[in-house]
Amino acid sequence: MNLTTYSTDPAGLQSFYEAIISAHDTYAPVEKFGKYDFIKVDALSSCNPDSPIPKTMSVKPLFFPKSARVMKYKATSEGTELSDTEGDPLAGKRVVLGVKHCDARGLQVLDAVYKWDYVDTDYEKRRENTILISTRCNEASTHCFCTSLDYDVEKLDAFDVAVINGLDGKIYLQARTEKGEFFLKENANGLTVANGSAQEEMKQQFEKFAGSFRLKMDYSEINEKMKGRFDSAVFEDIPANCVSCNTCAFVCPTCHCFKISDEKLKDEGVRYKSYDSCNNVYFTLMAGGHNPRPVKYRRWRQRAMHKFVYYKERFDMNLCVGCGKCTISCPVNISIFEVVNRVASSMQE
């Protein structure tokens, strides 16, 4: 199928967004306590689809929320009755504006595990019913390194519609998926199909963007070298100032570990699936009291190795999209980029 590129200007984009917000359930970055969360919006004025990268939280919670109901149960004299939960607030048809490239790629990474041997139907439904529209990434921020990873940022098909700056104030809307193509067609009021110079302009823009990265590495080299570094002494040194919180995993667009917990009142209860993190000391605590990762460096090793070795081996993707969110959110600014590079460049023992 041919994917169309439309052209517009800032005012046109504005009305495109406005039209979407008025016609669809729309989620977009909304400023809350000095950072941006993806929240349902009623008006363009209350959100910012071009929210700054370092201050924007991941779009992950729209598909894999911090806490979601799995099932309900009720204890009666006859036994325990189980039932499905109704009304998943994230299951309906919706559009998300202002999705960062890295975030969208994160969803592809999540797809791999959530639609793997067991398909998480809630997740799948949320994914199917959502149209993702990208933000305009013009400049890398301090901790960005998406271009150094194993996906094509320029032609990324993780979102349905890409919004890209052209020259002279022109803005291009490019369908990246079939879903996106249909969506654009339906919502193309006021947009014109782009002319021939569009591809070239977008390419120029991307090159400018790609040139703005402070952090650069060769992921394949990292993948390769990390494989042999399980016992690297560097692991023991790196996380000395880590405070063992779960922040990096919770804000990460790709971290997908969860825990199951029950909330009970009277005879009824709900089973929840909530974020969990391998940095949590209780993550690997077993019922008998044994904990294979009781100390920080082992948890850190797990985190780094999972991101750049194990996941790659299993799904041929890095479990990292180079968004830098973990570094920004880390209470002590530990950079995953720095960690993996130090480990990879450490001497083989």
Next chain:
Amino acid sequence: MDYTKQIQDIAGRLFSENKIDVFIGYRNTGFDENQVPVLINQYKDVDQLLFTDKSVFNLANYLKYEHTRNKRVGLVVKGCDSRALNLMLTEKQVKRENLYVVGIACKGVVDETGEMAQNCIECVMPDAVIFDEMLGTPSGRREYQENADVRELDGKTLTERQEYFEEVFESCIRCNACRHSCPLCYCAKCCIDQETATLFQGANTTSSAFHALMTWSLHLAGRCVDCRNCEKACPSHLPLHLLHKQNEKVIYGNFQEHLAGMIEEDRGAFYKYSLSDPDDFIM
């Protein structure tokens, strides 16, 4: 306020005299203006150390991890950090003889915007209350001030406060960065991690965030030293200081002007009492 040179000298001296195994200080992130805590194990790394008004993190927090357990530790403390350290000593979490404390007569650190941080403006005790060596000229204890944000919220209606805090608790993702960044949250197992369905709420829902944050702030009531490690750690940028400062206000106003960690061997406000404590709220 720049004590980089002095701290490097002190740390160097301590290592060369073999008086410490670890020195906890600050270094540059290497990629921006900010500083991060660093644990140094050898003499040759001391030139990483620095101290300026961007040295924000409360380093007493690192005394609770395995890296410093039963080791001889040197560390840098500002006024608020030293109060936390004092309380940790009172609560037997560290041994004084294992510590070499470099106290700072603090002139205030800056926040994200580069302005002096709110807790520094309202600071009661900028000078380290416990130290082996003091850097800078102490400026002495200051008058207690009610927190400006607490006062502002207090002036609002109940409904406004309720709506405000609902948003706060809703935005909490329960990553527990606040807890892990707090030097006084050293419990072997936090009550919030007790997974039993009826005891504590394990899910990351708003109600469980309410539950966890309220319980947490009550466990720090009368112990919090207002270093704001928690707030700076919060990835959701939640105004966690509001809860602590509210408790501090009530405790200061009602329980003999108690402030945590100011005096040696002075435990938190909930572990003592006075016969003249307010009784009028009880029927």
Next chain:
Amino acid sequence: METEVKEKIVSIEKPHLEAPADWQPVIMGILCNWCSYAGSDLTGTSRLQYPPNIRIIRVPCSSRVDPWFIIKSLQASADGVLISGCHPGDCHYISGNYYARRRFLVTKKLLNFVGFHENRVQFSWVSAAEGPKFAKVVSKVTEDIKKLGPLHLYKKENI
């Protein structure tokens, strides 16, 4: 015509939430064994009547009451909480109620700060001899909570 409009019960904290007409509050009462529980027994023995909304939990001493019992109660079914112990100086365990008193003040103020009406959580000292006082206290608390309407804040999200 003039009696047509019956006053609606709404939650104070969330005025837009309306309670059913037959709504009755649930009040969690946590009483110390030696004074207040004994006092509540005396209320019974004296056949003094009070509203039936309170559900009583016995604890050895008011100092056994962890603030999160209050938080937990408010998150479960309770619309209000009453905690009662021995008068200062009368504590069966010498000093328990003095420690408890400090925690209660801070907890009450904090709950109020984050948006709970101050009458949601109330405290009393009721001695073993104060059967009438217990009845009076329960009536007052019930009356207060009825005025406040049902509590909706931070309830366990599973109903």
Next chain:
Amino acid sequence: MARVGVFVCFCGANIADFVDVPAVVEEAKKIKEVKYAIDYKYMCSDPGQGMIRDAIVAHRLTSIVVAACSPRMHEKTFRKALSDAGMNPYLLEVANIREHSSWVHQKDKKAATEKSSDLIRMAVAKSIANEQLHEISVPVTKRALVIGGGIAGIQAALDIADARIPVVLVEKSPSIGGKMAQLDETFPTLDCSQCILTPKMVDVASHPYIELLPYSEVLELDGYVGNYKVKIKRKASYVNFDTCTGCGACWQKCPVKVPNEFNMGIDKRKAIYSPFPQAVPNKPVIDAEHCTMLLKGKCGICAKVCEKGSIDYAMQDEIIEREIGAVVVATGYDLWDPKPYEEYGVGRYKDIITSLEFERMVSASGPTGGVPLRPSDGKIPKSVVFIKCVGSRDEAKGIEYCSKICCMYTAKHAILLHHKVHDSHAYIFYMDIRAAGKGYEEFVKRAQVETGATYLRGRVSKIYQKGEKLMVRGEDAQIGQVVEVEADLVVLATAVYPYKDNPELARLLGISYDKYGFLSEAHPKLRPVETAKAGIFLAGCTQAPKDIPETVAQASATAAKVCGLFSGDTILKDPMISKVNTDYCSGCQNCVTVCPYQAIVTEEIPLGHGSKEIRTVAKINEGVCQGCGSCVAICRSMAIDLAGFTDMQIINEIVSI
């Protein structure tokens, strides 16, 4: 899987009339864990308990809920029923649907029924988390400590020792005897106080089971019921009691004169002294505050005259330790200082004295040889005004209670005055005459008839000097007029006030005291002898004002309690106490601070399994813990829990409705 049995009691009509009991049973049956539910007319009756026993076996129940009256009423009864059926008694929960439901919601059966169902629901939820608990057995050291050697301490010590239990009797002054030794005659029989007391004092000194430690103070008490360890300071007496014969040569020659406390400062004693002739032990001590030898190193006369060489100026305070199992506190009382009565001119007029001063004056062995004399001029008073309730029952002066003995001893004083000064007249200002006691009312009548004393009902408002006389102005409420009485001497019946060191002693012992300083009993009616701390008992005026018979009775009661406690080799203790989960304990020791009983100590355990590093954690002393739960609520990491009231049980209750 929990299998709970629910037994709902009708309590005759007490519950059934106001609660729909069958509906409650049906509701209970809907609870998942409830495998058996039934009602019965009287659950506490034999057949009722039989139903519980049978159901436990037949339905393999794992915990029991009885919905009936207050657990304070029948918890023990039903626990026994569980025991009888071979079930751990602590698997019982009682839902209080009588005092908390049927009796207080008599006008709303529907609501009472719903509430009863909820209470049962809560009890069921709690019972699921109940654990099997076992009474704790603690060994007993069979030796008692008696603090105070007044009549209360003497009686307690003798009664305990007579049961062949060793007693350590600690008295702070050089002799036992206390206030009673200072009295002349006692009401209502006018027995000579010394005559009935001194034989008992001698018995104490000679009793093989009593270790008498005069001139000593208790410094520290550690441990718990049956296993206390006490530290006692033996103050330096500077006299070797082992060699001293009590001949008296030393105090006859001693040149230093000091106001004599025993005689209320009316006369003088020496710096080396025995407080009174019949003192036990009758050995002198040196008052270090006044002895010139000890103060300035000059004098040494007593050492020179002592033939036995018993004087030792270098003697030091000695601290001794004793292991004991129980404590009787009998520290007695002080007289309240009437200084606040400025309107009486207390302190200004010499001829206003307290009743104990009067008592000393009329005592045959007293400083004035048994004749009351005016302190101002040494004349024999003819008109004496006695004022009762000085301090007592006067809220304005800070004392609300009645001192109980003043009515009687003032009547006695009127008689004694009449005996000693035949042409005198007594005026007695009183508020009420409280003469409840065997022969008491008769005694007061006797005083009135025999002495012709004028009883004036009303408070004295002012006393002023007029020449040599004191003018006492007061109201005679019976005629409703102000009266003025010309007095040679005014005697104030000042209040019985707690011994001044009581609060300090209470803190040291870990027991409580009231706002005045009287030590608190565990229960005013049913446990008047015990304190809240197990193994510590109260005798005499240390608890509240009492007369001699009452004091002696209470002292004997403490002896009975001590003997009961020591009747076996071990004591069984309620298992509902705190326990520490050391895995969660971070060793902050805040619990150690808040424990009112010093029941929490610390112990060192390996950091991890097999680790050589150690960490410090809290440890509960099972013998001491009383189960208040203070430590549990302040433990942030939930490392401490209270058996019987665990976090789990209470939260289960909270979320069950």
